Amino acid sequence: MIELIKGFKDILPEGISLWQRIETEAKTIFDDFGYREIRLPILEKAELFARSIGDTTDIVEKEMYSFEDGKRGLVTLRPEATASVVRSYIQQRMYAADPIQKLFTIGPMFRKERPQKGRYRQFYQIDAEVFGIASPYMDAQMIFMLMTLFSRLKVAGLSVLLNSLGCPACRPAFKEALLSMIEAKKEALCENCSRRLLKNPLRVLDCKVPTCREAVKEAPAITDYLCKGCDDHFSAVKEMLSGLGVGYEIDKGLVRGLDYYTRTIFEIQTSALGAQNAVAGGGRYDGLVELLGGPSQPAIGFAIGFDRLCDIMAQYEKPSQKPLQVFFITEGAEAGKQGANWVSRLNQAGVTAEMDYGERSVKSLMKRADKLDAAFVVIADGEGLEKGQVILRNMKTKEQSSISTTGITEQLQSIIVNQRS
């Protein structure tokens, strides 16, 4: 048997209604907030991710699905969406038409991590990006939009974590302070952190190894080192969030594993998914557009973990199924031929109808009709057909009547419509 690849999964018909509901609700909210959909390729040049996400991040170092594509060089299955959206913003010259662009995209991402609960190697994200707006009000509005979506989907038990990473003007001072503080406790750090210390000291802050946590417990808070501009920005975000009634907590350990973030970063967390607590995350990346060769334009974005959201909602949502309206039980070749014709006509008219396609007893077919949750059963046999009559049974009331085969599909349609009202 050929099985699927580790970390990949099938989304089966039973679960699909939830996916569709979330997608519909997300698209509605994006529409309400003025975002337009963009669809992008799944494959991009490896360089795009190396430059945007950062060479020393875990994603780029060891989690990308990459392969050589002849003369085109190394290509990569996208591990996240932001880089591609930025690439498109620049390449399609969107900024020329209007620097302000509010975009969203939904689709699969790929990271070669060890799978576990709430984490897959192919996972889906609902991703939104806003270009050309530097205002802190956009940061707050984005978080507000996210929380509105979750509340429309009736997802509870979420918390908003907030932090600011400063900007190229103020971050170096903080890094220095952090470094000198950690230097003193170098021995306590885990192997990973000792290595990270040189390349990316900020990351030591969100290490979960107990000794490291202890070591950085008294680490300076980056928010104490923000320059005037960043500090004002952060205050404005917090103020507007409060004004909108969005509760949040400041987490100075929140750093996030992508290099491009500046100023506001945030994460929406849940306790319903085991160790995987992030349902959505994002932040501002004012330097990225320029870094990738575009004009200097501010930007901010977030991604929702589609799979994780589904996993949470599946814990209390029952999968819904479109009920079957008519099931045909036919006996004999002629009745079977007629039945197939009627089913086709009814389906064409938007009525869900099925029939038996094999030779089985009426009893077993009634069982099947029951299993399919059919509202009505039509029983047609050769004898009845000769008289132009079939039996119609209402499965709920058990009432049976004889109906004429002339205009049967129209008759059934009107009966079903009346039944609904």
Add this chain to the structure above:
RNA sequence: GUGGGUGUAGCUCAGCUGGCAGAGCGCUAGGUUGUGGUCCUGGAUGUCGAGGGUUCGAGCCCCUUCACUCACCCCA
């Protein structure tokens, strides 16, 4: 990459100190000589994850290996 857990019927799992592979659900046929749900009776389905070893005898013990899963790391 590292650590723990689990692999037995389509699904969920039981299987004692080693002794004829089981249950529930599902599937299927019948009880009702065309009419469902409840009930009753019968039936089918197994490389016991794979390979090797110990033993008269292994689902069970030993070794190897693979898969799944949870966790670390990191993130959605």
